[in-house]
Amino acid sequence: MGEKVKLFGSYASPFSSRVELALKLKGVPFENIEEDLANKSALLVQYNPVHKKIPVLLHGGRPVIESLIILEYIDETWDGNHAILPKDPFERALARFWVKFIDDKVLGALWMSCWSEGEKQKNFMEQSKEYLELLENELKGKKFFGGDTIGIVDIAATFIALWAIMVSRSCSISLINEEKHPILCNWIEEFLSSEVVKKSLPEKEKLFAYFHAKKEVIFATKAPAY
Amino acid sequence: MGEKVKLFGSYASPFSSRVELALKLKGVPFENIEEDLANKSALLVQYNPVHKKIPVLLHGGRPVIESLIILEYIDETWDGNHAILPKDPFERALARFWVKFIDDKVLGALWMSCWSEGEKQKNFMEQSKEYLELLENELKGKKFFGGDTIGIVDIAATFIALWAIMVSRSCSISLINEEKHPILCNWIEEFLSSEVVKKSLPEKEKLFAYFHAKKEVIFATKAPAY
Numbered sequence: 377m378g379e380k381v382k383l384f385g386s387y388a389s390p391f392s393s394r395v396e397l398a399l400k401l402k403g404v405p406f407e408n409i410e411e412d413l414a415n416k417s418a419l420l421v422q423y424n425p426v427h428k429k430i431p432v433l434l435h436g437g438r439p440v441i442e443s444l445i446i447l448e449y450i451d452e453t454w455d456g457n458h459a460i461l462p463k464d465p466f467e468r469a470l471a472r473f474w475v476k477f478i479d480d481k482v483l484g485a486l487w488m489s490c491w492s493e494g495e496k497q498k499n500f501m502e503q504s505k506e507y508l509e510l511l512e513n514e515l516k517g518k519k520f521f522g523g524d525t526i527g528i529v530d531i532a533a534t535f536i537a538l539w540a541i542m543v544s545r546s547c548s549i550s551l552i553n554e555e556k557h558p559i560l561c562n563w564i565e566e567f568l569s570s571e572v573v574k575k576s577l578p579e580k581e582k583l584f585a586y587f588h589a590k591k592e593v594i595f596a597t598k599a600p601a602y
Numbered sequence: 603m604g605e606k607v608k609l610f611g612s613y614a615s616p617f618s619s620r621v622e623l624a625l626k627l628k629g630v631p632f633e634n635i636e637e638d639l640a641n642k643s644a645l646l647v648q649y650n651p652v653h654k655k656i657p658v659l660l661h662g663g664r665p666v667i668e669s670l671i672i673l674e675y676i677d678e679t680w681d682g683n684h685a686i687l688p689k690d691p692f693e694r695a696l697a698r699f700w701v702k703f704i705d706d707k708v709l710g711a712l713w714m715s716c717w718s719e720g721e722k723q724k725n726f727m728e729q730s731k732e733y734l735e736l737l738e739n740e741l742k743g744k745k746f747f748g749g750d751t752i753g754i755v756d757i758a759a760t761f762i763a764l765w766a767i768m769v770s771r772s773c774s775i776s777l778i779n780e781e782k783h784p785i786l787c788n789w790i791e792e793f794l795s796s797e798v799v800k801k802s803l804p805e806k807e808k809l810f811a812y813f814h815a816k817k818e819v820i821f822a823t824k825a826p827a828y
Contacts, residue, residue, distance in 0.1 A: 426703065438692055442699060449692070465675050466661075466666070469667075510652060
């Protein structure tokens with residue numbers, strides 16, 4: 377399986393960034409193929425005919441789909457020095473639990489807190505508060521969700537460390553702050569200052585500008601998708 | 603880790619049945635603890651404080667949560683003769699893709715086709731049609747989604763084999779039929795006639811009566827949860 381690895385992704389997508397970060401943690405060389413999401417390539421549709429979405433990892437000519445599934449594939453395929461999931465089955469289950477919690481609950485609540493108004497926004501912000509407290513508690517006594525090193529929960533939480541901060545700033549609301557979430561804020565600092573993370577994520581200001589420019593459009597559609 | 607295995611579940615839940623089936627496929631003895639979902643036990647809330655939901659698998663005094671995560675835990679913990687996931691990373695990724703597709707797309711569309719009316723129902727039935735065609739195609743040339751033996755996709759699809767059939771019957775609509783889905787119907791027959799499946803699932807008629815009795819309540823709440 378020495379064939380070149382390709383990642384069909386998008387600059388502003390936290391889901392592409394998850395895969396990029398995992399490949400870099402493992403030291404797997406790959407080609408990054410930037411998709412225009414308004415005009416998806418025939419190859420993307422061919423490789424992901426069911427959802428027609430990024431990210432798609434192409435390895436040995438075969439497509440792997442869905443960011444979290446790709447992360448498990450990467451961990452199983454390239455052993456390397458950096459384990460993305462713990463080895464112990466119970467610890468693996470715990471990590472998968474938090475990953476699912478982030479995807480099913482946290483991301484939607486944070487995102488919708490930014491892109492809704494009035495009573496609806498108040499409810500999403502309440503939800504976000506509750507979820508962030510759970511994550512704050514989960515991080516107690518640890519540098520990363522994965523312990524001393526970046527693991528699958530940290531990778532899944534990339535959205536929180538960068539996107540949630542940038543998007544809430546562009547919408548002038550405060551979701552995560554030093555006073556209420558000191559441990560989470562410390563994690564964000566540690567995570568974003570890691571060399572491999574820096575190399576995998578889009579530039580803060582460029583991302584801020586991207587969402588700031590999109591603000592009117594996203595509000596107008598009333599059906600945001602991140 | 604020789605401590606007794608306990609499953610906190612509910613008779614009518616397809617998610618509990620997934621875990622029960624996986625444990626029986628592996629030959630793991632366990633104690634089934636029936637939860638009253640209208641009055642959850644203090645133990646359930648203690649073991650799953652975030653979601654307070656079944657199923658919870660207790661092993662060595664430690665809780666594992668979320669049915670699909672429990673299935674992976676079972677496969678990693680008890681090797682046994684029956685593999686729930688394939689060994690090859692690419693095949694594993696494919697299986698996880700279909701499992702996620704079933705949970706994120708198929709279940710909701712089938713369920714809501716039964717519990718909605720008018721235009722809304724029409725849309726859910728259209729979605730169901732599209733999703734079932736994809737599953738029909740995925741099953742081509744195979745006895746089970748897992749190949750010759752029952753795998754994680756089959757276990758995840760338990761809802762389709764039994765619940766979707768019973769619930770749609772109780773609501774007098776047709777979702778899956780021999781004419782449009784011959785391969786899927788053949789799979790349902792093979793799956794439900796397997797001895798271990800028979801021992802893991804609730805009785806057809808009892809389940810039918812359960813949902814038939816609940817019909818008015820579910821319609822009234824307008825917020826069904828399966």
